Amino acid sequence: MKVERAREYVIENLQYALNPRSIAVVGASRYPTKVGYKVIEELRRWGYKGELYPVNPRSNVVQGLPAYPTVKDIPYDVDLVFVAVPAHIVKSVLEDCVAKKVKIVVIATSAFKEIGRGELQNQLTQYCRDNQLPLIGPNLVGMGSPYLNFNCGFIPYLPIKGPVAMISQSGANLLAALGTSQKDHFGMSFFVGLGNKADVDFCEFVAYAGRDPNTRCLAIYIEGLDSPEAFVDACKHVDKPIVTIKVGGSKIGEKAAFAHTASENAGTTDAFYDEIFERAGAIRATTWQEFLDVSLALGMQPTPKGDHIVMITNGGGSGLLSCDHFERCGLPLHELSEISPGLAGRIRAYMPMFGSPLNPVDISGTASPIQYKGAFTQAIRDPNVHGILGSICPTAVTDVPAVTDVVIQIHETYKHLGKPFIMECQGGEECQEAIMKLRDHGIPAYPTAEQAVNAMIALYKYGQIKKNKA
Numbered sequence: 508m509k510v511e512r513a514r515e516y517v518i519e520n521l522q523y524a525l526n527p528r529s530i531a532v533v534g535a536s537r538y539p540t541k542v543g544y545k546v547i548e549e550l551r552r553w554g555y556k557g558e559l560y561p562v563n564p565r566s567n568v569v570q571g572l573p574a575y576p577t578v579k580d581i582p583y584d585v586d587l588v589f590v591a592v593p594a595h596i597v598k599s600v601l602e603d604c605v606a607k608k609v610k611i612v613v614i615a616t617s618a619f620k621e622i623g624r625g626e627l628q629n630q631l632t633q634y635c636r637d638n639q640l641p642l643i644g645p646n647l648v649g650m651g652s653p654y655l656n657f658n659c660g661f662i663p664y665l666p667i668k669g670p671v672a673m674i675s676q677s678g679a680n681l682l683a684a685l686g687t688s689q690k691d692h693f694g695m696s697f698f699v700g701l702g703n704k705a706d707v708d709f710c711e712f713v714a715y716a717g718r719d720p721n722t723r724c725l726a727i728y729i730e731g732l733d734s735p736e737a738f739v740d741a742c743k744h745v746d747k748p749i750v751t752i753k754v755g756g757s758k759i760g761e762k763a764a765f766a767h768t769a770s771e772n773a774g775t776t777d778a779f780y781d782e783i784f785e786r787a788g789a790i791r792a793t794t795w796q797e798f799l800d801v802s803l804a805l806g807m808q809p810t811p812k813g814d815h816i817v818m819i820t821n822g823g824g825s826g827l828l829s830c831d832h833f834e835r836c837g838l839p840l841h842e843l844s845e846i847s848p849g850l851a852g853r854i855r856a857y858m859p860m861f862g863s864p865l866n867p868v869d870i871s872g873t874a875s876p877i878q879y880k881g882a883f884t885q886a887i888r889d890p891n892v893h894g895i896l897g898s899i900c901p902t903a904v905t906d907v908p909a910v911t912d913v914v915i916q917i918h919e920t921y922k923h924l925g926k927p928f929i930m931e932c933q934g935g936e937e938c939q940e941a942i943m944k945l946r947d948h949g950i951p952a953y954p955t956a957e958q959a960v961n962a963m964i965a966l967y968k969y970g971q972i973k974k975n976k977a
Contacts (some may be wrong), residue, residue, distance in 0.1 A: 508632045510734045513710040513741045517641045521707070521715040523610040524643060525585035525652050525697050528557045530659065531578050533600050534591035535569045542591040542615055544570070545661040546649075548955040554656035555667050558583065570693030574771045578603040586610045588786045589659060594618040597645070598631060605638045614644035615660065618774075621646060622702055630751030632705040640713075647702030648678030653695065653722050660700070667914055670693010670723035670806030672716040674709065676701050676730045679735075684726075684799065692946040696721035708734050710741035717745035724806035725749045726798065727789075735783050742787035743976075748805035748969045749789040752798040753780045788972045790965055797961050804962035808927040813891035814838055816963060818867035819854075822900030825933055826867030827851040828956035829896065836964045840866045847891035857881030872902040876909040880917065885927070887921045894927040897964055898956070899941065903932040911941040915948045922949075927966050931959035 513872055530550065534543035547559060555635050560571035560583070564576040575581050578588055578600065588609050604612050612635070619628040630646070636644040643650070647662010651918035653668045666673075666688030675681040678700045687693050696719060699712060706738050709727060716722045732738055739790050742749055746759050772952050784791045790805075792798035816833070818840065822827045843851040843866050851864040851925035857878045863869040870882050880896075897914060901907050911932075918928050930945050930952040938954065953959045 508629060508636075508703060508733065509738050510708050510710065515637050515709070515716045516763055517707055518714045518718075520611045520710065521642045523586040524613065524641075524650055524699070525657060526655050527610070529560065529584060529586050530555075530557060531560040531562050531581055531585045531588045533576075533578060533753070534590070534947065535574060535586060537563075537566060539567055540662045544737075546589055546591060546615075546659065547572070548566045549660070549662060550871065551660045553651075553658040555658075556656070560585065572718060576942045578609065580661060581607070583792060586657070588612045589617055590614045592616060592622070595626070596644075601631060601634060601640070601642075605634075608615070609640065611641045612642065613650070613958055614642060614702075615647055615649070616644070617646040617707070619645050622704070628703065628705050631951050635706050635899070642706035643699070643703055644702045645705060647700040648681060650697070650699035652697035652721075654697070662779055663701045664689060666695040667692060668696075668721075668723070668881070670696060671802045672696045672712075672722040672725050672742070672869055673698040673718065673728075674701065674712045674716070674725065675728035676704060677728055678702070680728055680795070682904070682943040683795075687799060692943045693799060694806070694946075696723075702760040704733065705825065706845040708737060710734060710737040713738070713741040717741075717747060723747060724802050726749045726802035728798070730755050732780075734781065739783060739787045742789055742856060748965075748972075749787065750792055750798060750802045750805060750965070751789045752792045753777075753784075788976060790968055790972075796958070798959045800951075800953060800962050801965035803946070803967055804927075805969055807946075808929065808949050809925045809951050810966050810973065811927055811963075812925070812970070813893040814967065815841060815891055815893040816896060816967075817843070817846065817850075818898065819879070819882045819886060819890050819900065820867050820898035820900070820931075821871045821872050821879075821905060822872055822898060822933070823863070823867075825898045825900055825931060825956050826869055829898070829960050830867055832957050832960040833964070836960065836962055838967055842866050850885065850889050854882050857885070858918070860904045863915070867898075872900065873904055874906075874907055876913045879910050880913045883917045883952040887924065887926060889916060892926065893921050894929075896929050896958070896959055896964070897899070898933070899938065907934070907937045907941050909930070911944055914950065918948065920948055927963065929953075929957055929959050929962050929966075
């Protein structure tokens with residue numbers, strides 16, 4: 508259901524969605540295949556320290572915890588109620604939550620608007636709004652935060668700690684992102700699945716993320732916007748980069764989005780959403796990989812103060828892929844002579860005579876860690892250079908781990924200059940290990956030229972967005 512703007516009582520109560528002192532699990536089960544079993548199991552496994560109250564009218568004990576017939580029967584305060592019971596029971600659960608003065612309710616249950624039961628979903632939503640009880644869902648997978656050791660839902664793992672808040676209508680894509688977090692060191696501050704988004708809207712989680720001290724970038728997966736003006740308003744009031752990906756725009760995708768999360772896209776176009784995101788000051792990604800790549804960069808690095816980006820590589824092919832992609836994206840590289848008159852000469856001291864001091868700067872396939880260090884240092888210290896893109900190609904003489912350590916050292920030494928530093932490591936296992944180590948030290952690193960360029964382009968775009976906001 509539509510909201511005119513982000514509601515303050517909802518934003519305030521979202522803290523209980525990610526850091527509750529107590530949780531009641533309605534539909535708590537003794538059977539390991541049930542959602543109500545997994546919710547309790549995952550909360551305990553990942554270190555939740557608050558109180559857990561299973562609600563099951565047919566058992567006095569669930570997973571070794573005292574169980575209660577209803578939420579009203581719990582003799583203690585309850586912050587969050589997680590609902591995993593059939594749809595026809597949900598109304599009575601909500602009534603108990605209101606009577607108990609619960610702070611927030613999360614409904615994992617499906618079979619609402621996405622199967623044509625929109626009236627039932629709207630009735631439940633209106634009841635919650637009338638009683639100022641924020642409702643997240645229904646039809647969602649859960650939420651959590653690695654900073655709080657909190658995993659609430661039927662989710663098999665937590666992401667690693669990091670700067671990106673992941674807000675997603677899709678449970679499957681959210682789970683994919685969580686898996687990517689562990690596998691590829693994509694750090695998150697918190698994550699939430701919104702499902703059908705009946706009550707709590709994108710705009711309210713945008714406002715919450717804007718206040719969250721661990722969040723430096725918002726990554727938002729959207730299947731439909733019920734309240735585009737509220738979304739725009741909320742984004743405008745957040746001084747953090749926002750990356751969006753909007754799906755369901757194709758002819759069959761429109762139907763699939765409704766069947767999935769009851770998202771309505773009839774009468775909208777890509778151009779409509781382009782305008783929405785432009786007004787919101789959000790960067791729109793068009794593929795899932797780009798969505799993850801640019802979110803990571805925006806969460807880790809500052810924006811460049813201009814378009815003088817210098818690329819330093821030991822592989823001419825990587826340089827060519829990169830400079831072509833920069834130009835396709837509307838941010839062509841400038842030659843070093845155009846950026847800073849003496850820079851090419853200073854970098855020449857760190858390359859063989861057959862190297863190329865143009866831009867990209869090719870310090871050749873024989874480049875040593877010392878040569879990388881000299882070239883990077885000359886570039887980053889030049890006041891006319893606004894950002895650095897480095898690239899490693901693992902030739903037989905390239906010491907990838909040593910170059911990785913050089914990059915980390917230079918980044919630490921000169922990050923006070925406020926210049927973005929991005930790396931591309933194209934190769935095998937040694938490059939994958941380098942990417943993980945670089946990310947662990949706050950440097951966005953990628954396996955392909957296009958990914959690294961997309962990341963730098965996004966940083967530049969966000970710099971322009973900030974200028975327009977000022």
